[in-house]
Amino acid sequence: MRWSRYPITTVKEVPAEAEVISHQLMLRAGLIRRLAAGIYTWTPFGLRTLRKVEAIVREEMDRAGALEVLMPAVQPAELWQESGRWDKYGPELLRLNDRHQRSFVIGPTHEEVITDLARRELKSYRQLPVNFYQIQAKFRDEIRPRFGVMRGREFIMKDAYSFHADAASLEQGYAAMREAYVRMFTRMGLEFRVVRADTGAIGGSASEEFQVLADSGEDAIAVSDGPDQYAANIELAPTLPPATPRAAATLPLTKVPTPDQKTIADVAAFLALEPARLVKLLLVEGSEGGVVALALRGDHELNAVKAQKLAGVASPLRMATPETILAATGCEPGYLGPVGLKCPLYVDYAALALADFACGANEKGYHYTGVNWGRDLSEPQAVDVRNVVPGDPSPTGAGCLSIRRGIEVGHIFQLGTRYSESLRASVLDEAGKAVLMTMGCYGIGITRIVAAAIEQNHDAAGIVWPAPLAPFQVVLIPLNANRSERVHVKAESLYAELGAAGVEVLLDDRDARPGVKFADAELLGIPHRIVVAERGLDAGRLEYRQRRASANEEWPVDSAIETLLARIRAG
RNA sequence: CGGGGCAUGGCGCAGUCUGGUAGCGCAUCUGCUUUGGGAGCAGAGGGUCGCAGGUUCGAAUCCUGCUGCCCCGACCA
Numbered sequence: 001m002r003w004s005r006y007p008i009t010t011v012k013e014v015p016a017e018a019e020v021i022s023h024q025l026m027l028r029a030g031l032i033r034r035l036a037a038g039i040y041t042w043t044p045f046g047l048r049t050l051r052k053v054e055a056i057v058r059e060e061m062d063r064a065g066a067l068e069v070l071m072p073a074v075q076p077a078e079l080w081q082e083s084g085r086w087d088k089y090g091p092e093l094l095r096l097n098d099r100h101q102r103s104f105v106i107g108p109t110h111e112e113v114i115t116d117l118a119r120r121e122l123k124s125y126r127q128l129p130v131n132f133y134q135i136q137a138k139f140r141d142e143i144r145p146r147f148g149v150m151r152g153r154e155f156i157m158k159d160a161y162s163f164h165a166d167a168a169s170l171e172q173g174y175a176a177m178r179e180a181y182v183r184m185f186t187r188m189g190l191e192f193r194v195v196r197a198d199t200g201a202i203g204g205s206a207s208e209e210f211q212v213l214a215d216s217g218e219d220a221i222a223v224s225d226g227p228d229q230y231a232a233n234i235e236l237a238p239t240l241p242p243a244t245p246r247a248a249a250t251l252p253l254t255k256v257p258t259p260d261q262k263t264i265a266d267v268a269a270f271l272a273l274e275p276a277r278l279v280k281l282l283l284v285e286g287s288e289g290g291v292v293a294l295a296l297r298g299d300h301e302l303n304a305v306k307a308q309k310l311a312g313v314a315s316p317l318r319m320a321t322p323e324t325i326l327a328a329t330g331c332e333p334g335y336l337g338p339v340g341l342k343c344p345l346y347v348d349y350a351a352l353a354l355a356d357f358a359c360g361a362n363e364k365g366y367h368y369t370g371v372n373w374g375r376d377l378s379e380p381q382a383v384d385v386r387n388v389v390p391g392d393p394s395p396t397g398a399g400c401l402s403i404r405r406g407i408e409v410g411h412i413f414q415l416g417t418r419y420s421e422s423l424r425a426s427v428l429d430e431a432g433k434a435v436l437m438t439m440g441c442y443g444i445g446i447t448r449i450v451a452a453a454i455e456q457n458h459d460a461a462g463i464v465w466p467a468p469l470a471p472f473q474v475v476l477i478p479l480n481a482n483r484s485e486r487v488h489v490k491a492e493s494l495y496a497e498l499g500a501a502g503v504e505v506l507l508d509d510r511d512a513r514p515g516v517k518f519a520d521a522e523l524l525g526i527p528h529r530i531v532v533a534e535r536g537l538d539a540g541r542l543e544y545r546q547r548r549a550s551a552n553e554e555w556p557v558d559s560a561i562e563t564l565l566a567r568i569r570a571g
Numbered sequence: 572c573g574g575g576g577c578a579u580g581g582c583g584c585a586g587u588c589u590g591g592u593a594g595c596g597c598a599u600c601u602g603c604u605u606u607g608g609g610a611g612c613a614g615a616g617g618g619u620c621g622c623a624g625g626u627u628c629g630a631a632u633c634c635u636g637c638u639g640c641c642c643c644g645a646c647c648a
Contacts, residue, residue: 012609013583013597017641027582037640092647109648143572143646316646411648443648480606515608522608533607543607 001472003508008033008043010520020216022454023148025463029523031450038145038153045524046450048471050156053449054135056187056468057158064180066131066160071113073137077103079112083422094141106139111419111441114161118437119425125165128427128437129173133160135446150407150451151218158444163420163437165429170438174206174414177442181210181410188449189466191456193404195221196232197411198305206414209233210444211406214455221406222388226399234403235305237388238395239349247355251370253339258367262334264298267367271358275299279351279359279371281336283320283328286312286344291320291328295338295347297354300386307385312344335360339368339377347373347380407452408445415439463525464547467571472506474498474564475526477517479533481509490557491532494542497561503568522547528567530560 008030017034018024026032031046042050058068077095080086085093086105094106107113114132122128135158145153162173178194185192190212197209211221211233222237224230261270268275278298283291284307292313296302308315325333328343337359338345351357358369373379392401417436420426426434450469457464467473476498478491491507498505506526508517521529531543531552542560544553546567555563 009581009598010609011582011598015582016577016584019642090647140648144642146642408648483606513606513608513610515606515610517609518607519609531607535607 001506003506003510006044008045010523018148020147020150020451020455021458022150022216022451025454025458025523026148026451029463029525032149034148038142038151040149040152040154045471049450049465049469050446052469052471053188053446054156054158056184057444057446058135060180060184060187061133061158061160063183064131064176066133066162069114069117069132069134070136071107071110071117071134073107073139074104075107075110075113077105079116079423080105083112083115083419085112092140092142094139108138108140109157109443110134110136110159111161111415111439112423115419115423115425115439118161118163119420119423122163122425122427122437125427125429125435129162129164129169131160131162131173131177131440133158133442147216147218148451149447152447155448156446158446160442162440162442163425164439165427165435165437167416167438170414170416170440174412174440177412177440178208181412181442181444184444185210185212185409188453188468189457190409190449190453192409193221193223193231193406195223195406196236198233198235208412209406209408210410210412212409212449212452212456213404214407214452215405216455217405217407219406219408220387221404222392222401223404224394224396224399224401226394226396228394228396228398230394230396230399230401232395234387235303237401238306239384239386239388240393240395240397241349241382242353246353246373249355249370249372249375251356251372253371253376254369255361255363255366256369257365258335259365261367267358268298271367271369273358273369277354277357279338279347279354279357281338281341281360283325283333283336283343285314285318285320285324287314288312291324291343293336293338293341293343293345294385295345295351295359295380296386297348297350300348300350300389303385303387306383310346310383310385329362331360331362332364335362335364335366337362337368337371338380339371341377345380346383346385348386349382349384350386352380352382407448407455409449409452410442410444412442413440415441458525461519462523465525465527467527467568470504470525470527472504472526473568474503474505474528474530475508475521475524476505477508477514477521477529477531479514479517479531481532482511484534486537487532487534490537494530494532494561498564501561501565503565528564530564 010030011028014024015027018027030043032040034040096104138157139154142153145151164170192210192212195209195211197207220234222232222234261267264275264280275298279295280298282294286292304317308317355372357371358367359371361368388401390402394401420436426436429435453469454463476495478487481488495507527547529545536543540557541554542557544555
């Protein structure tokens with residue numbers, strides 16, 4: 001490709017809307033342009049990389065035996081009503097009516113459509129297992145689209161759905177997809193982790209996320225440094241009960257005035273105690289009305305996913321309102337504590353391990369110190385409801401957890417019969433009896449991968465593509481070709497030779513100054529750069545530079561192509 | 572949905588407080604010079620100042636309503 005034929009310009013200034021580096025670089029390099037909030041056009045350069053990602057995903061899905069299909073973006077409301085998600089999905093589901101006032105949705109995912117196909121086409125266990133996938137645009141009306149294509153509203157997703165006659169087959173299909181995913185992300189040159197995940201609203205029994213590690217990631221993941229390789233989304237990572245028994249009580253229960261000290265930080269400072277010596281009480285709505293109290297150590301955070309799984313707690317989790325709290329405890333938030341509490345109480349392991357702690361006295365302006373479980377109140381029920389923190393032991397006991405940030409680029413689920421049941425998708429088994437198909441579903445955020453790759457691979461000058469994702473492998477830069485016939489001829493012949501050798505080469509044939517060409521080549525992140533100039537040709541040499549390198553190499557002109565091809569093969 | 576902010580040429584911004592008919596940088600176009608790290612000089616094109624009302628002799632500027640976008644939070648496959 002000739003750069004002069006590429007009409008979309010790079011920009012020096014960072015658009016005000018771009019917060020994260022990948023978004024800034026994608027706009028500056030001209031990979032994407034925004035059309036509306038969370039909706040982007042992919043330009044020719046950007047599309048080349050997007051297609052690279054797609055191709056790798058497609059190859060690995062095909063290798064794993066999945067069959068590609070293409071489903072409609074617009075789907076009839078009836079299917080969603082049948083599955084029950086018409087009512088459950090909420091405002092993220094974009095709904096619309098056609099001219100006959102029939103309701104449709106723009107697909108945010110395709111469980112309904114694929115299950116409909118499966119129930120029509122699959123009649124016998126002999127047709128199973130099967131895995132259908134597609135690479136296609138989805139629309140989710142996100143409350144807050146941000147970070148460019150990292151959290152867009154319209155985005156391209158590879159979604160796959162497998163159908164099985166039994167759970168054992170699902171296990172196998174799931175394992176095959178997991179393996180395919182590992183291959184894909186490895187091929188893309190990304191640093192990632194497979195982490196255990198919550199199944200969330202989709203439901204199902206097992207689920208793992210593929211997280212690309214990046215500080216700007218929206219997800220927190222807990223990673224063990226031990227040989228267990230444990231990794232989990234922080235939503236899910238369990239904490240262990242303390243290994244050592246609780247210390248004996250040494251202090252008497254004392255009620256102390258703490259006027260206007262409402263937050264943990266305030267109370268800790270006022271009482272001259274570490275926040276870890278305090279117990280805080282959070283009231284959440286109960287599943288049958290009323291409230292449930294959750295006690296945590298002062299320095300710990302509530303984990304909503306864990307909390308909403310507790311018996312008696314409403315799911316999804318809702319914090320109690322100040323009015324409800326006052327009605328349930330006779331006290332306003334800020335002075336709540338477990339002593340003398342009337343509502344059901346769960347206590348986190350870490351809070352239960354404390355002796356001689358401080359907490360609210362359920363009376364405005366007062367806290368207790370020297371509180372002890374079992375002495376000042378009965379032994380409560382111990383649970384795990386907090387987020388893990390760095391230094392916590394790995395749940396396998398084989399290491400220590402640290403917290404990393406990740407960008408979720410893939411998610412695989414064992415769905416079970418959630419959809420085959422509501423949509424009545426069954427096959428006949430060996431005995432001629434109808435059995436519901438067991439399903440798995442497997443997503444990959446294609447567009448998000450491009451952003452994630454940039455988050456992980458950039459420097460001050462711009463993008464540094466992993467070779468498998470680069471829009472071009474080589475950028476060929478003639479300097480002052482308009483004044484030097486020699487340079488012009490040599491650049492053209494190199495361009496032709498590289499093209500003939502099947503190399504994706506970009507010829508910077510613009511009539512621009514050297515600095516402009518160098519800066520653009522670096523911003524665009526092309527892995528290999530060849531400079532053709534009078535200076536080098538006089539010495540019979542070409543100048544080569546790898547995008548990741550900080551210095552040039554001088555190559556003899558005659559063997560340059562050969563050397564370059566070897567470098568490209570080497571990655 | 573709550574809180575905050577912004578809306579002026581393709582991009583980034585000033586001008587708004589204190590009303591007087593729109594400006595800077597980048598980008599684009601022309602010419603000359605320049606040519607190994609985002610050139611210089613000279614010139615040019617391009618803006619119903621988000622939309623609709625209102626106040627005023629006069630509104631980018633003041634008032635009212637609306638819309639779009641951004642940020643924080645809650646929410647969420």
